Each structure stands twice: as structure tokens, then as C-alpha cells.
Amino acid sequence: GWAGWKTYLGRSELDRFRIFSMGILGAALLESSRCEEALRAFEATLALKRRYWSYDEGSILGTQGSLATCFAHLGRLDEALVLR
Secondary structure (H helix, E strand, C coil): CHHHHHHHCCCCCCCHHHHHHHHHHHHHHHHCCCHHHHHHHHHHHHHHHHHHCCCCHHHHHHHHHHHHHHHHHCCCHHHHHHHC
8 A cells, every 4th residue: 555655656647557556555545444545545546547547437437436435434325326
């Protein structure tokens, strides 16, 4: 999680490794029950994917699923249902 993020943080927003490491960080935070922090990581990841890789629907859907999981863990079910 953090090690990957720190490794790729200095790279451009267009760098796929940076985006990938953000998703891994979000997953690690979610697994550690740090849902608020995971939510922020997934929101940032989704924003970058939509901006630079809007054609990669599978990746965007995967990130939306992760966001929905965060919302569900936080009791924000209405927001989770919109994404699922």
C-alpha cells in the first residue's frame, strides 16, 4: 500500500503505475478497516481514470465497485447502490 504509493507519488498523473498504486493503497486501507481513507484514495483514482483513461471501462467499473464497498462499510448505502 504505502510503499507503492510513496514510490510512484512523484510521477505524472498520466503514469499508469501511479494510478495502479493508488488503487492498491485504497484496497489496503479498506482491508485495514480504514474506510474513510480508502474512500479518498478510490475517489482520487476514479477521477484520474475518468480524466485520462475514460476508454478503460473495466478499470473504471472496478474502481466504482471499490467505492461502493467503502460506502457500504460506512453505512452510506444509498451512495453505494448508485455505484453498484
